[in-house]
Amino acid sequence: MRAQKITLATLALVTGLTLTACQGDDTAASTDDAAPAASSPAGDDGGSGKEAAEETAATSGDTASDAPEGSGGGQINTGPCKTANLDISSAHGMGEGTLHIAFKNTGDACFLKGFPGVDLKADSGPGGINANRSDLATPSVVLKTGESTRATLHYPANHSDGSGVDITLLDITPPNEIHSKTVPTKINVPVTDHSTSDEVIIDPVGTGKQ
Numbered sequence: 001m002r003a004q005k006i007t008l009a010t011l012a013l014v015t016g017l018t019l020t021a022c023q024g025d026d027t028a029a030s031t032d033d034a035a036p037a038a039s040s041p042a043g044d045d046g047g048s049g050k051e052a053a054e055e056t057a058a059t060s061g062d063t064a065s066d067a068p069e070g071s072g073g074g075q076i077n078t079g080p081c082k083t084a085n086l087d088i089s090s091a092h093g094m095g096e097g098t099l100h101i102a103f104k105n106t107g108d109a110c111f112l113k114g115f116p117g118v119d120l121k122a123d124s125g126p127g128g129i130n131a132n133r134s135d136l137a138t139p140s141v142v143l144k145t146g147e148s149t150r151a152t153l154h155y156p157a158n159h160s161d162g163s164g165v166d167i168t169l170l171d172i173t174p175p176n177e178i179h180s181k182t183v184p185t186k187i188n189v190p191v192t193d194h195s196t197s198d199e200v201i202i203d204p205v206g207t208g209k210q
Helices: 002-066
Strands: 086-094 098-105 111-113 117-122 126-131 142-144 146-156 165-174 183-190
Touching: 086 183, 098 142, 117 183, 142 146, 142 183
Parallel strands: none
Antiparallel strands: 086 098, 098 146, 111 142, 117 126, 117 165, 165 183
16 A cells, blocks of 8 residues: 555656646747747838838938929029010120120029120210121020120221221110110221121120130
């Protein structure tokens, strides 16, 4: 009987240890299996959120850079330049008998294409001299706010023994306009038997060295 009791007690002890070990393995296995399930969504959410933010920022940047500037920046072409929005001036060229007429845009972006009308006025005497057009092609010149272009006036230099005619004013009408501006100047043209006006030539805007 004593041997039988010891055997039963030993069997109960072994059985208890076996159950405890099995439960410990099951708990560890459950913990190991649950850990990836818990960490995986967090990793996926974090990655996708970052990529979405980067894509949003990149898209916003591209949209901003491609957006056109407003008319205040002088980027919108408003059509032919108006006389009222042009600062017109004249200056002697490097060559003898040339005068540069500059057109500076003070308004929104616009364009000039063609020949300006130029009427040379003497300080005394009736009438004036109307410049003839040259044979040069007429480019289209877009002027943003503050930009300039010019046209060149050619006139005969006075190499005669006479005093010639002093031209002190230019009435200038921009291309595609009917309104003119008067610009002061100082050139001298000869008085000859033939028409001096035949030798007064205006080039279109945007030609020659700007």
